[in-house]
Amino acid sequence: MGNADYVCPSTNVERAHPVAVAVPPPQSFFKSLKASMKETFFPDDPLRQFKNQPPSRKLVLGLQYVFPILEWGPRYSLEFFKADVIAGITIASLAIPQGISYAKLANLPPILGLYSSFVPPLVYAMMGSSRDLAVGTVAVASLLTASMLGNEVNANENPTLYLHLAFTATFFAGVFQASLGILRLGFIVDFLSHATIVGFMAGAATVVCLQQLKGILGLDHFTHGTDLSKKKPRLFWISAMAPLTSVILGSLLVYLTHAEKHGVQVIGQLTKGLNPPSVMNLAFGSPYLSTALKTGIVTGVIALAEGIAVGRSFAMFKNYHIDGNKEMIAFGPFSRSAVNFNAGCKTAVSNIVMALAVMITLLFLTPLFHYTPLVVLSSIIIAAMLGLIDYDAAIHLWHVDKFDFVVCIGAYIGVVFGSVEMGLVIAVGLSLLRVLLFVARPRTLVLGNIPNSTIYRSVDQYPDTNNVPGILILEIDAPIYFANSSYLRERISRWIDEEEDKLKSSGETSLQYVILDMGAVGNIDTSGISMLEEVKKITDRRGLKLVLANPGGEVMKKLNKSNFIDTLGQEWIYLTVGEAVAACNFMLHSCKPKSATTESQKWSDNV
């Protein structure tokens, strides 16, 4: 390479690849704003299939988008119908006792649990996007309602007010979910991580179990339904039928022995007939409106997050997408879906069959529940709750990612020892803190050369890499934002200090170049650009040369607009670290007496 003594060449270094780092073609402000809005609110690009279609086809597709039933309806066959009927009856046999139990869990009249398994599934069958989700009362939603409203109003002392507030909260939950969907804010649910939900569910389940144990009074025989069905799909019939069997056997036993007269609490009178319109039960004028609103929003978000997570895991088996935004418009999710899936459901018709079964129950069979002992309902609840405590998931979190484990345990402890909201706030707060800390304290990695290549990688990850004498190569591992610009300036200065100290004590070539690998810097803001300008001044003052490698399109655009490229010099920005090192080495050897270059000569041969 360079053979002139003490003659520093100009910056026109010959480059291995003559490709300059490009500033992306300019884009109008509104075009890029539109693109980023679309990515933020319509990441699923719902209108994609409408492109380049005639208007009539667009109408059909549009209707099918809003009502997926129109999509699978025409292709519906007798074989599908058989499978759906079996699945529908199976989930109904689970839904009826669970509906009654969960209504009790929310301190509401048991009949409401049956109503909720009747209308919503019909709506979901027409509008929802998952074929496997079974819709109905959700244990966690019931728990939240009981826990949050129960703080304000005692359900036993003031049942009518409590009932009205529960209706109002449910109404708000629905409105909130629907508006999230219409406003395309499905991504809010994404902020509840898997770890949060595991901890939150386990905490909620623990609270419910402890509450129900009071009702059981020492009786500890209950089915492990949900667990079973997870581990051995073949046995799902047993687990699916267990609650109904318990209810039938329990009721028969009470009826035959007249145990209700000897202190065993039973459900008692249930109204026959379909649900009356519940608009009258909304209590917007109540002084507890804010409580109802808060309960509704928390219930809505949690139920949605759970439902989307459940629906998604089934979607994985069949490779179709659950649309968070559509879920919210169509209303709710349900963990009973496992049974529906295992029972072989083909389409959402299974939900319709279930609704019909519940309707028949409401019309003709409610008197049969008169003798059902409450202890059976408590057992059903506890069995379902124990299925929600996912030890394995928590152990997996500890093993793979300690911080996720902390989030999970934070949610659990918050729910068990504080309240439902506190658990949620702790978990979401910790999760956000992690994201912010990732940005506020990005890692800076020293890169070294992988032997016999022009590849540069972290010396921590690849201990066999070699240092390049006289050149410090740093990789910045996050976008450069206001939140980390001070930190990065400090940290880069410190890396330079440390490198100079190290070189001084070992008597090697002194430091000449600092290369920043910007490959992982996704974006930069004005504070970040100021930081780079300051680093440039710091290196200038120390007689070092700052070199950038591989800045991305977004970063180049900003650097260009702020004139930092001119300040640094276009010729000090390289496409790869390898090219930057080659150029630096070339300069390094050309600027020094030949005798000093021997020890780093091997480098110029490698690169």
Place this chain on the structure above:
Amino acid sequence: MGNADYVCPSTNVERAHPVAVAVPPPQSFFKSLKASMKETFFPDDPLRQFKNQPPSRKLVLGLQYVFPILEWGPRYSLEFFKADVIAGITIASLAIPQGISYAKLANLPPILGLYSSFVPPLVYAMMGSSRDLAVGTVAVASLLTASMLGNEVNANENPTLYLHLAFTATFFAGVFQASLGILRLGFIVDFLSHATIVGFMAGAATVVCLQQLKGILGLDHFTHGTDLSKKKPRLFWISAMAPLTSVILGSLLVYLTHAEKHGVQVIGQLTKGLNPPSVMNLAFGSPYLSTALKTGIVTGVIALAEGIAVGRSFAMFKNYHIDGNKEMIAFGPFSRSAVNFNAGCKTAVSNIVMALAVMITLLFLTPLFHYTPLVVLSSIIIAAMLGLIDYDAAIHLWHVDKFDFVVCIGAYIGVVFGSVEMGLVIAVGLSLLRVLLFVARPRTLVLGNIPNSTIYRSVDQYPDTNNVPGILILEIDAPIYFANSSYLRERISRWIDEEEDKLKSSGETSLQYVILDMGAVGNIDTSGISMLEEVKKITDRRGLKLVLANPGGEVMKKLNKSNFIDTLGQEWIYLTVGEAVAACNFMLHSCKPKSATTESQKWSDNV
């Protein structure tokens, strides 16, 4: 390369560089926890200089760290002293009228403004880390005090209560700043971006100007002091002396014409003497304690952020560090520093000189202020405030980074039309939203081959790149966290859909490989790993092969612990995109009849 027809080789592809992607050497949990704690709370590594030193030297360094005066004291020369005396007298001539004006701005007795320019500079001279910062009353802090306390207590109706609350708020501001410093939480200030501060200051200045215009009653002759000094450092004498000159001329004029008897408001009687201890003025038992606390915290943070920003910009000229944590312990910041700097200050002795000048004023010269007309004080305030409205910075923000501009305008509008706290909440909220959106909606870039190289870069940034037939290369530009894992799964599926549609319509080779470039993925959590597992299932079902390129150390560690590496196959993880493409191309050509490979043959030649 491969020449067998229809024979698919096993995955033992010959690789250009025989270096496998490494999992970093395992590190104990507590060791890595300790390292990340240190990076978070001690980014400046304050104990670095203590390493490998004898105990006596450690003691000296420790004292010097707490009291920087011990560091520069011994090296102090007569020449330094001369420069510092001139600078000190200059800033005193600015500090005295500004102190009186800002005290009036906070609705406090004018004498308090002088006290505040007397004690704090002495403390800062011994403990602070900046040599240029001039310490004293801060306009913005005064404004905040007036605005936040004024909502609760009317200063004119209840001056004693107001005074006590102001003292209490200031006490809390000091305690809050000091505890941030001791707890090493200096990084909280980093969350106030430059854009936030520009907007916030301008908003506060607008509010103050509008308030003061009432006092001026149509008089509109005021100096543009701060502006001047910024633009032409040579003229700083004029701007620095302007306030004092105005005060002297104004007072003389009133004294000679006895205008105070004809409706011109003057300061009136000022107590002579040094400040009395103000402990008695703290009002912890007041019902307004929470207001005082809130005011103290907001004032503390804002004053600190401004001071650190000002100190830092001067530090840039001289290349020493301002230590956020030390600033907070030593007490605050001040925009008058520009004058101090321009006046040629050498060390913090200039602050001591200023304090002495203020002391002399307090002891002997206060009667002279009796006749100073309030309108002069208003003019001084407005002049200083106009200097805080930084149009150029706002225009620069718009030009370089639209989002930063929105943050700035948000802060401005919040302060002007809402309140100080609202402006702060809007700006910080928007800034955090941006960081969260960066993580929640990371960019995924399609990469193409830069001609005649093995380098792959974004096709948006480098329009000359070529697609590789049959291979889709995607770069993920952010850490994969719970907040973006759903989005990324959707987005990657969509990229695959779009690529397949495009290939189908153009009749080219069908898609065979999906390469994910993980170079910019700094970290991954358990939700992110689930996402990768799901993407693996999606690609498997479509008959595509998923390949990872260049995962970093942190990512490899997690993938290894969660067994994803085994699920994917270690042989499908490559060190660079180039190597991954070479391996895919090799497989692609070996698995097909030779006739089909012609169109992509050129690729195997390139790579």
